[in-house]
Amino acid sequence: MDIRIDRESAVPIYLQISSAIRELILSGTLPEGFRLPPERRLAAALGVNRSTVLSAYHELKAGALVDAHVGRGTSVAPRPGAAARVGAVRPLPWRQFVRDGAMEMQDPLLRDLLALAERQDVTTFSVGLPAAELLPLDAVRAVVEELAGTVGPQMLLHSPTEGVTQFREALGELMTARGIQRSAAEVLVTSGSQQGLDLAARVFLSPGDAVVVEEPSFFGAIQVFRRAQARLLGVPADRDGMRTDVLEALLARQRPKLIYTLPTFQNPSGAVMSLERRHHLLELAYRFQVPVLEDDPYYDLRYEGEAVPPLAALDPHGYVIYLSSFSKVLFPGLRVGWLAGARPAVRQLALAKQAMDLHSSTAGQFLLDRLVRGDRWQKHLETVRSEYARRRDAMHTALAEEAPAGVSWTRPQGGFYFWCRFPDHVRQSQLLARAAQQRVSYLPGDACFPDEPPANHLRLNFTFPPPEEIRPGVARLMTALRASARKPDGDRRRGEATPPIV
Ligand SMILES: Cc1ncc(COP(=O)(O)O)c(C=O)c1O
Structure with missing residues (x-):
């Protein structure tokens, strides 16, 4: 298979591999039933990680271009036309039609957070919304x-x-x-x-x-x-x-x-x-x-x-x-x-x-x-400024009293957010799910960095949640934070599954 990888491209390598194979399948170069090379072999041939090839194969599978069976590997799926001839219309593989690079946009984390914000029983610190009641x-x-x-x-x-x-x-x-x-x-x-x-x-x-x-x-x-x-x-x-x-x-x-x-x-x-x-x-x-x-x-x-x-x-x-x-x-x-x-x-x-x-x-x-x-605008600004200042102070006090050692933040002079840093021994991967279990949501700092995030951060909004929920919400979040801390014998918990967020 002739697959060329452009390492300078903004398109991730796994998508470059999947689209090259897709071309070969759609042009008929790889016929129905053709067995794709095992992931490890293709990875070695292309000089990439096995997980990259695995992601490319997943992409092709999601597009219904290949079938994967345990023990038999991955092979080119029957053509849609073949199924149509025997009367069944196969579902349209929409992912194939989405232009290259667009799939990168999908961030399940943010989608999960929005779903969480819909729940009435959750204290929502994750969104950037004004107070509905104001x-x-x-x-x-x-x-x-x-x-x-x-x-x-x-x-x-x-x-x-x-x-x-x-x-x-x-x-x-x-x-x-x-x-x-x-x-x-x-x-x-x-x-x-x-x-x-x-x-x-x-x-x-x-x-x-x-x-x-x-x-x-x-x-x-x-x-x-x-x-x-x-x-x-x-x-x-x-x-x-x-x-x-x-x-x-x-x-x-x-x-x-x-x-x-x-x-x-x-x-x-x-x-x-x-x-x-x-x-x-x-x-x-x-x-x-x-x-x-x-x-x-x-x-x-x-x-x-x-x-x-x-x-x-x-x-x-x-x-x-x-x-x-x-x-x-x-x-x-x-x-x-x-x-x-x-x-x-x-x-x-x-x-x-x-x-x-x-x-x-x-x-x-x-x-x-x-x-x-005129007046309405100024009046409204005065109302929200004084109420948001109150909520900002409530969150600052709650953090000062509830946060364990090693958590730091800056009290903002305006806007919507506290930006908190927490210690490295807190397992970021666990925290969001534990917070959801505690019925509280926040925005993970990772989403705010263009490259590798430097340290553990989270963003807390103080304008949207009702003021009486701020203190207990922060307390529950800190409970989640403590529960996500790596134990001194951290290895014992290695492999523990991350609980689902929603
Ligand atoms: C810095 C910044 N820019 C843009 C937006 C988008 O806001 P809008 O609702 O006006 O599209 C937001 C909303 O969170 C924001 O914080």
């Missing part, structure tokens, strides 16, 4: 009534791809309050910031292009960049945000297409990039001519301390594409966010959006337009 439903009711009488059916029709004009103007004003000077014409309304990330990846990235991301970074962005088959260049971040000295050294060697950063109340670490580093980062972007994607959904959620201007407010040269969203302060379910930047960039992003979903929800934009203008 959403201003009365204001929504009043605004919908108002809109029905004034805007009428127009709020339920199509709207421009760039966004409803008056709403874009309101966003311009909202950004002015953050120090960002962008006119309505430089704004594109998006279906959440997540779409802004996806649009940026579609417009700017080709497979193999490099993107700078903080370590740790927002896992939703890491997924988007991976899906675009980009190379992720991690730059460590500390309490003052991205280490721009490391970025400088990196830019001297590499030419990334984008620098992705979350300077304010970073997800997951909660860090705020210092003003000095913000200036340094922009200086580097200008010197090396790299656009900056600034993700800023938490700007308004500061509970103490002085605001630091967004990068977009410090950038007179139009290098920054600014993303923000209403998902953290108001309604994640409306799926309304926005981006703003230099016109040529926004134009391309709008064209990509048009192909994707024509425009974001018209009704959602009219609704938010009314909500963000």
Whole structure:
């Protein structure tokens, strides 16, 4: 079998092997019943691990291209046509139709976490949601009534791809309050910031292009960049945000297409990039001519301390594409966010959006337009800021009192998360399942690193769970943590099965 492996490719080797064999089967080169080489032999021939070949064979089996039988090895399955002739229609092997690389996106861990968040009996620290009970439903009711009488059916029709004009103007004003000077014409309304990330990846990235991301970074962005088959260049971040000295050294060697950063109340670490580093980062972007994607959904959620201007407010040269969203302060379910930047960039992003979903929800934009203008917005911000500060303090106290020695965290000045580090003798692989048994969920830190995660971390959200659940939830999580610690004679437990998460 002629199988060529490209070790530089972003496509994992097992997928390269499975697609090469798939080609050979579909072209008829390998006939029905043909016995594929034993995994060990093929692995030796290709110079890869046996587990890589095993994964490739699994992939082919999932696509119904091969059959595997104990003792008889793996052989090419009968062709769909053969079965059809005898009257049975074989199930369509959908995995075969999914383009190469796309399967990498599937992360069962995150899927399990979302399933867990649905359960009523679980204290959910894993998601990044606002408190449901603080959403201003009365204001929504009043605004919908108002809109029905004034805007009428127009709020339920199509709207421009760039966004409803008056709403874009309101966003311009909202950004002015953050120090960002962008006119309505430089704004594109998006279906959440997540779409802004996806649009940026579609417009700017080709497979193999490099993107700078903080370590740790927002896992939703890491997924988007991976899906675009980009190379992720991690730059460590500390309490003052991205280490721009490391970025400088990196830019001297590499030419990334984008620098992705979350300077304010970073997800997951909660860090705020210092003003000095913000200036340094922009200086580097200008010197090396790299656009900056600034993700800023938490700007308004500061509970103490002085605001630091967004990068977009410090950038007179139009290098920054600014993303923000209403998902953290108001309604994640409306799926309304926005981006703003230099016109040529926004134009391309709008064209990509048009192909994707024509425009974001018209009704959602009219609704938010009314909500963000005037007193309602300020009142709501005051409510959530004071309540989230209270919950943040409740979680800080609970951690201080319940966490065993060796667990560390930073009390965030704003945003949604505590980023905790736990000792190495805690078995990460056991912790998530033990926490689920304790009816508590968190986001494992691994998901937030582009490469090998350096140490044991977890992210805890404090805004979504009801305040009275925070303390007992943290206590149960710490029980799970203690139960996951490796015993001094750790070997005795080796081989113990990891309990299922859900
Ligand atoms: C940093 C960051 N960017 C983007 C998003 C996506 O938010 P949206 O609901 O606006 O798509 C989130 C949500 O968790 C986030 O934390």
